[in-house]
Amino acid sequence: MKSVFPIEKFRGLQTPFYYYNTGLLRETLALVRGEADKYGYRIHYAVKANANPRILTIIRENGLGADCVSGGEIRACLDAGFPADKVVFAGVGKADWEIDLGLDNDIFCFNAESAAELVVINERAGLKGKVAPVALRINPEVDAHTHAYITTGLKENKFGINLSQLEGVLDLLEGLKCVRLIGLHFHIGSQITDLSAFQGLCARVNEIQVSLFRRHLIVPNLNFGGGLGIDYEHPDRLAIPDFGAYFAIFHKHVALRPSQVVHFEPGRSIVGQCGSLITKVLYVKEGSYKKFAVLDAGFTELIRPAFYQAYHKMENLTSEGPLVRYDVVGPICESSDCFGKEVELNEVCRGDLIAIRSAGAYGEIMASQYNCRRLPVGYFSDTL
């Protein structure tokens, strides 16, 4: 069955562009809030997934906080009206000006990733006569069973403080007077569909809490990061991920200390399914043994297939013709500029509109201007 898109409205627009179904976004937000509220969990949307100002505004209106990884993201969130006390700031390479921006705006928490960073945050806070709230991002050494490029919680990854160094960092913290330890932070990876990985994370966090307790330490906040995957094969079947099952794992398996607050940082699961890249067929090229559908979008608009070998479902919105196999490619001068090989589409003609689905997360935000191309524009279902 074909998905429902306002094709007549699309015809007047210059392709390629992103199209966002704001109804679906709002439903997703209502559901994630409802499920999180059952346990008092706090949600900080991972801005890296999509920082389109309208998307940020809708997310902020629904009461979520923001997880930022750069000064630019902090600014984008403040511009979209997020209260600073709902902003957390992670990243292995926070520059001094970015730390200052967080301090000046009194953000909720710095998720610190190394001893060296803690020393710098302490210094910058001291210069301002402030005490910076920090959580230690710990590398939990839990395998997320996802693509290597988006696995973050293994010993060899650059993220977080290694478990073996935690005691040393806690010793260091005792001497740093301008930082205050308010939490622990974890993130094991992205596009995780095997939920048992999160169970492994819970077990590791319980062990860490025990070792902290030996030092009479109970932190008020535990942040489990993001990572819940979406169904790229069937974007319409489970358009809203099963947040209920996801939170239930943490509720069941984390041994919380009294009055500890649990936080999450979902990105993809919030915005992934509400966005599609709409592109036009420029040419159908008959190779010697293959047919190519050449689109006006390339990896400059959506890099995930080229970069992670990611699958995105494609639909020909303007043809009911028989199914034919194509290699679907873009116009960029690189062989990796291919959205899929041997993809079945309703027979394609020049001018047909193709929807590349599940592109709301890590789509528009990862666009580039390679080949001097213009950045794609986003349109929204409720204002088109």
Ligand code: LLP
């Ligand atoms: N928190 C932290 C610390 C993260 O590093 C990430 C993602 C998230 C939260 C959000 O994860 P999500 O819920 O979206 O899985 N560009 C890649 C994904 C990179 C994810 C990086 N970190 C892709 O297109 O698949």
